[in-house]
Amino acid sequence: MDDTELLSEHVISEPFDPSPLMPGVSKGFENDFNLTSSRQQREQTDTDLSVPFPTNGKETSTKENNVAKIKVVVRKRPLNKKELARKEDDVVTVYDNALTVHEPKLKVDLTAYVEKHEFCFDAVLDEHVTNDEVYRVTVEPIIPTIFQRTKATCFAYGQTGSGKTFTMQPLPLRAAEDLVRLLHQPVYRNQRFKLWLSFFEIYGGKLFDLLSERKKLCMREDGRQQVCIVGLQEFEVSDVQIVKEFIEKGNASRSTGSTGANEESSRSHAILQLAVKKHSEVKDSRRNNDVNDYRSGKVVGKISFIDLAGSERALAIAIKLPLWHCRVNWVHQSVEYPVHMLRNALILRIEGAEINKSLLALKECIRALDNDQIHIPFRGSKLTEVLRDSFVGNSRTVMISCISPNAGSCEHTLNTLRYADRVKSLSKSGNARKDQAASSLLPTNKDASSTSSLPVSVDVDDVYQQQEVKVMGRRVVEKETSSYNPTTVDYNKQPSSFPSGFSLNEREENGLSSGMADRERFEGSSSFGSLASQKVNSSYTQHSADTEEKVPKVSPPRRKISREEKSEKNGNWLKKDGSGSDPPTTNSKQQNTGNYSASNTGSRQYEPDPPVGNINAILEEEEALIAAHRKEIEDTMEIVREEMKLLAEVEQPGSLIDNYVTQLSFVLSRKAAGLVSLQARLARFQHRLREQEILNRKRVPR
Numbered sequence: 001m002d003d004t005e006l007l008s009e010h011v012i013s014e015p016f017d018p019s020p021l022m023p024g025v026s027k028g029f030e031n032d033f034n035l036t037s038s039r040q041q042r043e044q045t046d047t048d049l050s051v052p053f054p055t056n057g058k059e060t061s062t063k064e065n066n067v068a069k070i071k072v073v074v075r076k077r078p079l080n081k082k083e084l085a086r087k088e089d090d091v092v093t094v095y096d097n098a099l100t101v102h103e104p105k106l107k108v109d110l111t112a113y114v115e116k117h118e119f120c121f122d123a124v125l126d127e128h129v130t131n132d133e134v135y136r137v138t139v140e141p142i143i144p145t146i147f148q149r150t151k152a153t154c155f156a157y158g159q160t161g162s163g164k165t166f167t168m169q170p171l172p173l174r175a176a177e178d179l180v181r182l183l184h185q186p187v188y189r190n191q192r193f194k195l196w197l198s199f200f201e202i203y204g205g206k207l208f209d210l211l212s213e214r215k216k217l218c219m220r221e222d223g224r225q226q227v228c229i230v231g232l233q234e235f236e237v238s239d240v241q242i243v244k245e246f247i248e249k250g251n252a253s254r255s256t257g258s259t260g261a262n263e264e265s266s267r268s269h270a271i272l273q274l275a276v277k278k279h280s281e282v283k284d285s286r287r288n289n290d291v292n293d294y295r296s297g298k299v300v301g302k303i304s305f306i307d308l309a310g311s312e313r314a315l316a317i318a319i320k321l322p323l324w325h326c327r328v329n330w331v332h333q334s335v336e337y338p339v340h341m342l343r344n345a346l347i348l349r350i351e352g353a354e355i356n357k358s359l360l361a362l363k364e365c366i367r368a369l370d371n372d373q374i375h376i377p378f379r380g381s382k383l384t385e386v387l388r389d390s391f392v393g394n395s396r397t398v399m400i401s402c403i404s405p406n407a408g409s410c411e412h413t414l415n416t417l418r419y420a421d422r423v424k425s426l427s428k429s430g431n432a433r434k435d436q437a438a439s440s441l442l443p444t445n446k447d448a449s450s451t452s453s454l455p456v457s458v459d460v461d462d463v464y465q466q467q468e469v470k471v472m473g474r475r476v477v478e479k480e481t482s483s484y485n486p487t488t489v490d491y492n493k494q495p496s497s498f499p500s501g502f503s504l505n506e507r508e509e510n511g512l513s514s515g516m517a518d519r520e521r522f523e524g525s526s527s528f529g530s531l532a533s534q535k536v537n538s539s540y541t542q543h544s545a546d547t548e549e550k551v552p553k554v555s556p557p558r559r560k561i562s563r564e565e566k567s568e569k570n571g572n573w574l575k576k577d578g579s580g581s582d583p584p585t586t587n588s589k590q591q592n593t594g595n596y597s598a599s600n601t602g603s604r605q606y607e608p609d610p611p612v613g614n615i616n617a618i619l620e621e622e623e624a625l626i627a628a629h630r631k632e633i634e635d636t637m638e639i640v641r642e643e644m645k646l647l648a649e650v651e652q653p654g655s656l657i658d659n660y661v662t663q664l665s666f667v668l669s670r671k672a673a674g675l676v677s678l679q680a681r682l683a684r685f686q687h688r689l690r691e692q693e694i695l696n697r698k699r700v701p702r
């Protein structure tokens with residue numbers, strides 16, 4: 001049995017565990033997933049609450065307007081067996097529609113502390129929430145809008161093993177169930193509305209039909225800029241049982257692989273579409289389910305379910321991996337690589353780059369969509385191109401961010417939440433919602449779980465949009481920085497794409513120098529803490545011995561510091577050492593003494609050396625900085641070692657290797673140069689200290 005599976009006590013309430021549609025476990029589908037009973041259950045609930053599903057067009061239309069254009073929901077999975085065996089802590093606390101991540105951290109002096117990160121979303125679902133409840137909160141409110149020319153998209157986002165597939169797979173079934181039920185309403189039956197299903201995946205930028213033996217598909221745009229996927233098989237479905245069979249079939253054809261966190265990891269984006277079409281006449285051939293002809297019916301509305309590939313697959317593995325086997329000669333600043341390792345890493349890099357590109361593009365489209373922008377950047381990736389018609393006109397989007405609760409996944413969890421937060425907060429409605437007291441307006445999880453019918457969910461959205469109350473401050477840094485310079489922030493803080501524990505190279509990969517980080521670190525206490533996401537920095541800037549503290553992450557705008565400010569800051573920095581009351585020395589040698597110090601990246605800048613009186617304190621700080629720098633490199637190597645296991649299955653690509661080697665060589669030599677410069681700086685301070693001691697001895701009267 002997959003040891004990432006969860007203990008039974010965690011899944012007792014979960015009707016879909018193990019994920020019934022997971023390839024390889026599909027046999028258990030029949031037993032595990034009792035559609036009939038589920039339907040009966042729902043009908044029962046609906047009757048109980050006397051708020052039945054909308055049954056006529058008018059009612060549906062009213063509801064449609066109340067459904068939020070973008071809804072961001074977070075789902076936390078329970079700790080799995082492996083994590084429990086390792087006695088990993090659950091670092092995510094869910095309350096109402098908000099959650100707190102307690103990130104364990106270490107200071108330079110190895111004191112442990114916890115950094116809290118708070119987020120709030122449209123809904124936050126904890127580990128006890130069932131897939132049925134997820135459906136009710138996310139997709140159910142959208143279903144009636146499909147009959148009103150709405151193109152809806154529901155996608156799951158998160159690191160590998162966080163429960164995306166587990167969450168997404170039952171949703172189309174539930175949706176199909178409701179759609180079929182609505183189709184049987186006289187108002188739609190009379191108009192010859194029918195439900196059609198297609199299922200395909202995007203892997204490495206290419207499209208494959210999952211219901212037609214992975215036939216390669218191509219995408220074309222017609223004269224009206226409508227995207228058509230040429231050759232995609234579409235099947236008319238009138239029964240949920242048929243939908244179930246198609247989904248099973250499609251899932252069995254998906255590209256999966258094994259990752260450290262998930263035995264059966266998705267390496268592609270899987271897209272299942274349910275389209276409601278209006279037919280003028282019924283052709284015999286269609287009854288055989290072998291015709292895929294969009295022209296046979298006019299699309300009324302559509303819902304796409306997207307199970308995205310793990311968000312961290314990207315550069316993480318590809319960049320870190322070769323570091324493990326490379327040998328860095330610190331003195332000569334040269335790096336040697338084992339080429340076969342790089343070859344393996346390269347294929348993951350290409351795979352990851354495509355995933356990254358599409359996740360970024362998806363976010364951009366959602367943002368543009370919610371801001372009612374005329375230009376939607378759907379050409380950013382294959383994924384968004386394919387979903388083009390879901391981004392124009394009347395559309396609805398639900399993003400389900402899946403997170404793992406264990407301490408080991410903390411960085412990925414934070415990255416996922418930041419991505420979700422940006423999707424929400426950068427949008428027009430998200431900004432409005434920032435000012436609302438969400439906790440008082442949205443239902444609690446318990447509320448959500450009791451929200452068994454559409455109108456309740458709709459009301460929540462409604463209230464959410466109308467009221468304006470002050471909201472709790474959270475993640476101020478992200479918001480403030482983004483309002484200062486959104487472009488920079490977008491790339492700088494693109495968390496989904498980059499490896500954890502490799503912050504320095506993340507910046508380099510983005511073409512951003514980490515020199516600023518080093519500058520801030522060296523230049524003054526006022527800028528301390530502004531780069532809380534960087535391990536070295538954050539640990540370096542924590543001076544409180546509290547075991548748990550809340551870090552107000554307010555980042556000052558980045559700008560060039562003037563010479564005066566710089567010298568002023570230098571003064572502050574000296575004061576920090578406890579000798580700030582001493583007036584600056586007038587010794588011209590000391591004033592002029594300075595040097596071009598290198599940042600970690602090797603970028604050089606003028607750093608005036610401090611007065612000798614403070615050198616002892618500075619030496620300590622320098623040593624700590626070097627220790628932290630070394631630790632960062634070691635940590636990176638450690639992560640790489642773990643991810644080595646992933647490479648076993650990778651084929652060997654034969655091209656692009658040289659470019660990759662050059663790129664890595666550059667990154668590593670800059671890192672090495674940074675360390676060498678820090679060591680040189682330390683030596684220089686030591687030398688000056690010795691000089692000072694000799695001088696003092698000479699001055700002592702005999």
Ligand SMILES: Nc1ncnc2c1ncn2[C@@H]1O[C@H](COP(=O)(O)OP(=O)(O)OP(=O)(O)O)[C@@H](O)[C@H]1O
Binds near residue numbers: 002076077127160
């Ligand atoms: N909320 C949950 N309750 C119970 N079990 C869960 C939950 N979420 C995930 N799981 C279990 O965790 C494991 C990993 O989940 P899943 O395959 O859905 O992850 P994923 O995010 O799709 O990973 P990948 O990106 O690698 O495909 C599965 O065994 C699944 O049954």
